[in-house]
Amino acid sequence: MGFNLDFALSTIPTIMEALGTTLLATVLSCLGASALGFTLEMIRRGGGAPGLAVRFLIDFIRSTPVLAWLYFLYFVMPFYGIRLGAMTVGILGLSLYYSGYLAEVFKAGIDAIPKGQQEAARALSLNRRDTVVFVIAPQMLRNVAAPLGNYLVSILKATPYLAILAVPEMLGRAFDIASETYRYAEPLTVAGILFLGLALIVAYGVKRVEQRLLAAGRR
Amino acid sequence: MLAQAPHPLSADQSMPHVRIHGLNKWFGAVHVLKDIDLTIRAGARIVVCGPSGSGKSTLIRCINGLEAFQKGKIEYEATSLGKNTRETAKARRQTGMVFQGFNLFPHLTVLANCTLALRRVLLKPAREAEEIAMRHLTAVRIPEKAKAYPAQLSGGQQQRVAIARALCLNPRVMLFDEPTSALDPEMIKEVLDVMIALARTGVTMVCVTHEMGFAREVADEIVFMDEGRIVEQASSKGFFSGTAHPRARLFLDTVLRH
Ligand SMILES: Nc1ncnc2c1ncn2[C@@H]1O[C@H](COP(=O)(O)OP(=O)(O)O)[C@@H](O)[C@H]1O
Ligand SMILES: [Mg+2]
Helix, strand or coil: CCCCHHHHHHHHHHHHHCHHHHHHHHHHHHHHHHHHHHHHHHHHHHCHHHHHHHHHHHHHHHCCCHHHHHHHHHHHHHHHCCCCCHHHHHHHHHHHHHHHHHHHHHHHHHHCCCHHHHHHHHHCCCCHHHHHHHHHHHHHHHHHHHHHHHHHHHHHHHHHHHHHHCCCCHHHHHHHHHHHHCCCHHHHHHHHHHHHHHHHHHHHHHHHHHHHHHHHHHC | CCCCCCCHHHCCCCCEEEEEEEEEEEECCEEEEEEEEEEEECCCEEEEECCCCCCHHHHHHHHCCCCCCCEEEEEECCEEECCCHHHHHHHHHCEEEECCCCCCCCCCCHHHHHHHHHHHCCCCCHHHHHHHHHHHHHHCCCHHHCCCCHHHCCHHHHHHHHHHHHHHCCCCEEEEECCCCCCCHHHHHHHHHHHHHHHHCCCEEEEECCCHHHHHHHCCEEEEEECCEEEEEEEHHHHHCCCCCHHHHHHHHHHHHC
């Protein structure tokens, strides 16, 4: 039984139906992981007891497999009375897991900003929030564009993990077809190619943004 | 008849803006400021000089609250700068700071560098903030670069923008920490010219610098520091006419020889 191109092509529409789910999970997880990662880094930077707790939390997150988070949220949380939908759990799990890595990325991006910038902000009487929003965050984003982009691609590539929660994303849909037809090569190849295409598009977009930011830096 | 409050502009010129009493600061075990007493009167133009590592920057940074100190007092007119952060904030609002390395915000245009604090701290509407900023950019002779980014400017131009940015908040005292030390020689003059013009407007300023020509021209008081102490404090005339402390004399000889 060789690779049947016609069959492969016929699976494209079905798998593509799951494209929306994959994209939605990717985008929301990226936003969630970025927001959470930045918040964690801000708390860690603040020091004190909360800073110490967050430092521990980040290390903990980074030393736990993403599957463990997904299983924990999906199967263990209901035990404590918290019952969430599969998609919600998936996005939450990916956000949590990648927030630990993004906190590190943001840390490096902030450390690279010269100390004089914060001092100038303080000398101008800007409060802490305004200093973060108007002085630190924009410069940090410029510094982290490349590693941040890489993690966004990683999040896209991590969405198939949601298949274990029966979230109908692309790889899960490909497996559905495979188990119905007993043909694995075609649907999985199609899903692989679609992921590759998506990853290339995201990587290209990231590169463009990065170049624009760098150009802005040289202005 | 009710007593009238004096008009702020007619304030007694001898009234001190800042009074520093017995200021001591340590970095860990290193004693970097020792029993500093200094009074900055309204309209004063004080030049602080001394060898590298003598504590000049630290003193300036204590005055605007960028550094904490362990002993002594800094009084801003009525408010005292101490541990209370609200008082510190109030005191800082009365000072403008110009750094050796300019410290402009690279992601913001020249105009946005100047309007940021006007908008976020003084809560001025955009239009008014831009008018104020343009007025100060004109005063430092660089209004045509308002839309440029810092990286597009020369060092001298960046430092003039930094002066304008500090002036925007209308500080009572302008603090300069070696404003020309990071500049190529050909750009020093344009910055000093702006500072001389600023001094003529009667702004109170404390300036750490080794530009003795500038000191001679604008300073009414010279403070010489060595190893964390004020070793010599004299009128500009007295300082340059040879009555200075031997260590100050030696220092002067070395900087003037360059
Ligand atoms: N952040 C700091 N931590 C530790 N020591 C410092 C710090 N800043 C300055 N110092 C020390 O304090 C002394 C005074 O420094 P500074 O005020 O920068 O001198 P100046 O401006 O006159 O060259 C120096 O011995 C310097 O090494
Ligand atoms: Mg210094």
